Amino acid sequence: MPILHAIVLGLVQGLSEFLPISSSGHLLLVPWLLDWNDLDDPSVKKSFDVALHLGTFVAVVAYFRRELVVYVREGVRLLYRRERPVTAEGRIAWLLVVATLPAAAVGALFEEWIDEQLGTPTIIAISLIGFGVLLWWADRLLGRRTVDEFNTRDALLVGAAQALALNPGTSRSGITITAARQIGFDRDSAARLSFLMSIPVIAGAVVLKVGGMLADGVPDDLVVPMIVGIVTSGISGWVAVWGTLRLVRTRTFTPFVVYRIALGALVLVVVAAGWR
Secondary structure, three states: OOHHHHHHHHHHHHHHHHOOOOHHHHHHHHHHHHOOOOOOOHHHHHHHHHHHHHHHHHHHHHHOHHHHHHHHHHHHHHHHHOOOOOOHHHHHHHHHHHOOHHHHHHHHHHHHHHHHHOOOHHHHHHHHHHHHHHHHHHHOOOOOEOHHHOOHHHHHHHHHHHHHHHOOOOOHHHHHHHHHHHOOEOHHHHHHHHHHHHHHHHHHHHHHHHHHHHHHOOOHHHHHHHHHHHHHHHHHHHHHHHHHHHHOOOOOOHHHHHHHHHHHHHHHHHHHHOOO
């Protein structure tokens, strides 16, 4: 894999993992549009996928490191000491885990079907547009709830929505932000919950994909591109988290919606014209 390709894909993963525009969709569309075949080899795809997810995992952990220390400490304390009253941080720590269960269950049951049936340029384009419009609609609703008000019902609802992100083009961050806005969270809290929920999801994905990578082996010429992918996805992921939280304090998610619709329309035109 050329280093330039590793840099581009790392940037795409880092930015689109946290911006509500679909990382899985972009990682399929970019090579398709640019006619790159770097990821056609299954062993290369698995190994590089691990690198990209590892970079974004490091990015989100680094950004929320102070909050995570508190969540982990209070979550462990609640589990082992059964302390009362339950702190908000301890409760939220376990609710973030609960929120990952629907997607984990759907992924375990339908992963093979999803890989075979979804992820075509046309489906990705339609998903970008459709779920983009849904984000625009939810973002127009008035929301005042904060992260501290996150409860079990919220975790299950947002977690169920997160399962839809297994379809490339939906966007994990986009659909979780949409769900959180729809049930009354303000923009900053919806984005924070989405990013915090990504931590166990990405961690689980890395663990599962490492198994496949070790089974197939890492191609000898992929080590340097993997390192480049980790670094670029990590840096761009951190910037995406920081930029999104800064943006939504004073702006809506409309710019991302416009981008999704424009990209989706472009892909549909390319497919209809037979250019790719």
